[in-house]
C-alpha cells in the first residue's frame with residue numbers, strides 16, 4: 001500500500017513538473033511593427049492575450065528596410081532576435097508556436113484553425129476597398145459580402161462550445177471574434193454599411209459571446225486601445 005501511495009505521489013509530481021516545463025513561455029524580445037488600429041494585427045494581439053503573453057507593437061523605425069522582412073511595403077513585420085519576417089498569417093502561426101495548447105493540436109485541427117484565419121483575411125480583403133474607397137457603397141456591398149461569408153460560417157460553427165470542441169478557444173474562435181469586434185475594417189464596414197452581423201447569424205454571435213468571456217480575452221477586450229480605434233475621417237464627423 002505504501003509503495004502504491006508513493007507511486008501516485010511520484011506520478012502527481014511528474015505531472016506537475018510536466019505542466020511547469022510545458023507552461024506558456026512568452027517570447028522574449030519579440031517586436032511587431034504595425035499601426036495602432038486593429039487591421040491585420042488584431043488576431044495576433046488576441047492570440048497573445050488569450051494565451052497569457054504580451055507582444056510589443058510599434059511603428060517601424062524610420063531606417064527599417066521592409067525588404068529584409070520579405071515585404072514589398074506592407075505591415076505587419078515581426079522581429080525576434082535574428083529572425084525577421086512579414087505576412088499576417090506567418091506571424092499568427094509563429095505566435096501560436098509559443099502556446100503548448102496550440103502546438104499540441106493535430107494537423108487536422110491546425111488546418112481548421114488556419115482556415116478560419118484565412119477566412120478572416122478574405123473578409124478583410126473584401127471590406128478594405130469598401131471602407132477605404134469612400135464608404136459610399138458600404139450599405140449595398142457590406143451586406144452582400146458579409147451575408148455570403150457569415151452564412152458559410154453559420155453553417156459550420158458549433159451551436160455550443162468552441163470550434164475544435166476543446167475546453168479553450170483556438171485561433172478559429174479568435175478569428176471569428178476578430179471578424180465580429182475589431183473596428184478597422186470590420187466594425188467600420190458594419191457601422192457605415194448599417195449591417196448587424198448578429199441578426200442572422202446566431203451561432204456566430206453566440207460563439208463571439210463565449211470567446212469574449214474567456215479569461216485573458218475578456219480583460220483584453222476591456223483594455224485594448226487598438227480594437228475599437230478608427231482612423232477614418234468619416235468617424236471624426
Ligand SMILES: N[C@@H](CCC(=O)N[C@@H](CS)C(=O)NCC(=O)O)C(=O)O
Nearest residue numbers: 039040073074075076086087088089
Ligand atoms: N499579405 C500581407 C498584406 C500586408 C498589407 O497589405 N498591409 C497593409 C496594412 S494592413 C499595408 O501596410 N499597406 C500599405 C502598403 O502596402 O504599403 C499580409 O497579410 O500581411
